[in-house]
Amino acid sequence: MNKAITDGILFMPPAFANGLDMWSSGDGTPGSDSYAGAANAAFVPADPEFGGCLELQKTESTQKLRYMGETPLLPGCYLQIRARIKAVSGNLPSVRIAGWAGAGGGDHVNGVVEVGPTVTLASYGDVVEIAAIVGSGARGGVDMAWGLEAIYGHFGLDLTGPNGGVLRIDDIEITDVTKLFVLDMMGRVDIRDFGAIGDGSTDNTAAFTAADLAANGRRLFVPAGDYYLGETVSLLSPVEFVGTVSMPADKMLLLTKGFDLPTYIAAFGNEELAFRKAFQALLNNVDHESLDMGGRKITVTGPIDMQAAVPNKASYATRRVLRNGQFTAAESTAWDTEIVTSQATYDPNDARILTNVTNIANVPVGALVTGDGVGREIYVQSKNTGAGEITLSAPLYDAAGTQTYEFHGFKYMLDFSGFSQLNQFSISDVEVQCNSLCSGIRLAPSGQTFSLRDCFISRPMDRGLTSIGAGCQGMLIDRCQFLSAEEPLDVEDRKTIALNANANDVKLRNNRATRFKHFAMLAGDNSMVIGNHFFQGDSVANGVRTAGLVIAGTYTCATITGNYVDNCFIEWTNEHDPSPAFIDGFSFSSMSITDNIFLASAVAPWFSYIVVKPYGAGHFLNGVTVNGNNFRAINGTIDRAERVDTSFAELNFSRIRDVTYTGNAYHGVDKKAASPLRLRYLQGTAAQNWVIDTDGELPFLGRARAVDAVVALGEIFNEQSAVKHAMPYARPEEGSDKSQVILTWDEATHGEVSVTVRVDI
Template structure:
């Protein structure tokens, strides 16, 4: 900043060679005496030290020399006045910069300092340079603070003994505002504290010193590459023109502007910047959230979140990452790793594989597939020394030794390196997998991992993966999942949105399209509410697969208010090492207020499928109420079924099953329990055979007849009314789905009945 350059401001007084009539021996105001008038001054054109100068004899106690021109004084502008003087004979005086401060209209500004520091002339012919700074602000180094001045008459004062003959070189006035610019703008430059920025020298001490001295001002990291050999914390605001480098274990923390854009400026690399920002987030208690600043972070490889932090394997304090985007850049780093290895499984240790071959090649977080392995079983821990693997779930039929495939998907954000990570929130984060990779893998343990308003765009394999108990209490709310497999027929797709292994998850208000599964859920007390997941395709008479897979039989969960579109709910016990254990039941599931839709599906499509993986299973508590079942372009046979691939259900032990208040459109066989209907017997018979016509859930038996209410009179063969009480015999017919009404004599008529296929509480 220089007003002479930018505004054409004229500061320099005219040289003495141009005449002494503008040089006053008074205050410099109009009408004051000049050196030309007084005869006490003379211009000396040639001097040993000066090109041209003013010579005069000091006769007054304070001999003044003032330029009569008005030197402008502007707010924020700082002027340095410089003069060179010498005494050639007589008494040696003192000299100082001085001036007269003026205001608009020509009045004097009183009450301000109008003189600088005095300097003594100590020898004849010795040139002494004196200077002083005039400005409107009371800053360090300013000698004369003229806060309300508009202009000044500037020059010198000579004090001390009289009689000396002095010579004065042309006085210089220059704008040195730039010297105060950093202070004026609140900036401290690290280079002023010894930082070199050569990429080799450790500049961490200089960074700390600059921050300590800033005292509320902004610390400026000017252009260069600064190596930091230790952790550095900035208490003040910091701005980067240059970049820094530091070891993985060292932390860079910004207390005032803790956000991802600052880390990008600091490190100049998007991936490294996020890692260092996350490292700081988990190592500094004053910040609970990391603002990505709406920035896109392009990733060429997965981010190992634990390796980024480096000094922690466990973290359980609330932290938030929000407002940004991660995007996978195509490359080999995203390729799945697959290992085929032999291992032994024993149901006595239901979550362990032993004698694992090639165990050093198997990674934590690998998906395990093989004979007798249920869906979404992952490697939770690897013990190379013991050749054992800890699994996320039990295997239902893998007893003995066989080959398993261990497939490690790659994730944008991978938390599996933590032993436990709790209470992390991803909020308004877009995870653009672009068909290259998966999105998020959770730690093996943790509580309350949350995702709010996030976008999962085209995950190659998985959106969110739990490899253990890290999903305890997990919340997925208002998230959108977009598939990379939309053109693929639904039964050939492989990607899915999420899985869980622990209790108390809440999946709410989400949307998902064209995945194989919306979710595979193991654990109890799950709340699945107000989601829309549709898995249809363009296939005529298309095969449909499960949208939700529940693998905890007695799950104590609710599925309500969802739009379940071209997919179904599958309820299994595939994560049970002993699925044949007697006495264990499905139950405690409520399916209410949902909309089930099928478009162009096969007639064999079902919306509620129970699939036992062992014998002796039954249902104790299933509530299906207030749902809408609807088809377009064809009909389906019924809404529910038992998949008997491995085993059926024990209908004799069914209990507390409610199917009522549902709406059926394009469904051939409705389902009700209790089933209320009217039976008409047109000709007299002592035994009325009543067929429930498969209206009971799962085509179950007519187990209990709750009510028998005649409609109008029951009549005998003489067409006379009879007043007798019948009784019912349940579970008749080949499928036990009929019951008999027994009368004391042959009769005919109509009777309303209520029949159940279960034992009520």
């Protein structure tokens, strides 16, 4: 590039032969003294080496010679000022190229270097050449970097050292030498050309902005150095980082072209910091809906507070995606769980509040709450330190009064709990590798449709994914793997949980979870659990098993279909709401468990695949479907596939309604429950009342509440062996446990019948 050729810009000053009135003994600015008529200056027309030249006697401590014309300076254009000089007589001075930096309006640009290297003359008559390069950027070889503020200069030279010497100076030349840097500039714009200085302290905001404006589609180049940016910078051009940038936490670098994590890592030089800044940009209109991690693996030394990374956003509601990478935890005390012990009071009439909480300032929001009468997966959703109150994610089942609680503040790799609300955020194709050091992901206390898709949460210390409030509303977990760190442990020693949810409309689809204490605890309504494989066995013979899926609620309207429930069970509990109002007959209601594979190996005989665990008296089943499942036990048999855990309360079997339990296959299961239950009964001796026992084959050992059909299988005879055609009437709910049906005939009879009995009405 040569602006004299391409743009016709005149850089060369006039020859001395044209007069000395354009040459100043000052800075060259308008009004400064010229050498025309000066006693110490004269034009020499015929010097042997120079031809026409200026003869000048040094009379001042710094004798200046400046061209009074304004030589233009353009961003990215570099000028060389060159002069030849020789000493004629008198003292031998030193000489250097020099200039005066001019800004708009004739102002002087302060704080820039305005002199080149100094050369000391050593003898008379020897021609010495001096030169210096001036330009906007601090490139290698540039002597005077003047930045963007300087738009012109008055150039010439300085004589320093002793006075009295006489010198002759050939015509001063100013030429465009940008070509010297052309290989470094081709196809890209160097930020140094716009005044950027990589000293770690100079604010380069203006330089970056100006370079981006001038790039016009070319790539910006950030050379080696640390370039401080004091304000938010949005760049419309692709950027190549050799050096790095630094900036305050609340200022943003918005790379709208080539927006991906590898570019941010190059920009900031630190993976964790780069991720925070890239996430900050993602939520601040960077013209991209997703942050591509570029397959990068980020080593993380402490919890990433996702909201603190975006201090200007307390909530966010526009779809954004994090994808294609891995986070891996490194050893650090920053992962240590905070455990706080506090005394607090609980009133069931204010079911989600703890009051008079001691030491509340130290209780972390998002902590797991434990104590007597506290159900599983109860978290601190928020706190009011001044009032001494904590809001819980769910009610407690038996904690009325004052007691001591423990609050466990787990540390999460990706922690969104600082947002008051987060909607439509998705993580795709990302592994959260916890390495038994930390938990995985913690959601915001409020929000909708958080999505986790094709992800791995590997070896969490305590929890894989945690909802501390309603941030799981409509959550979508699809095709993910949850890999436990506790696989070597026996079931009874495990404590980690893959995920939980408190809000409605959660969908778990086609996931795989290995040997957690629980795969999932869902406390909201309208959940869909489809196509998952979760297994939790160990090598202990006749060992205990824990629930794989916990449904915590009564009227759940949940669908559990097509899952592989392996060495664990489905537990349905109301531990978060022990005393519902039973409005409209709802208790344990609206549950569909269909077409699942249930398998267990070497378990205790009392193990069951479907367990209802009521808290509080009076609960019953209403609107429950268990159809088309395969129940299988190997390496031993089990008593039954379903049961009621009566640790806290019984079910009220007299109120069971609309229960369908049909089409299930049983292998290695002694009692094959069904409702309607079809029984064949043979009465060998004549009797008027035939007592038919359901023999424990009604679901959940329930009552024989209704008889749908009685069909004679062959002829029915009286005591005289006469064929009887009269039908009996049925009396359900007979016997001490009301599990029997009595058929009453008009006289004593014998024969065989098929009876269809229901556990409900």
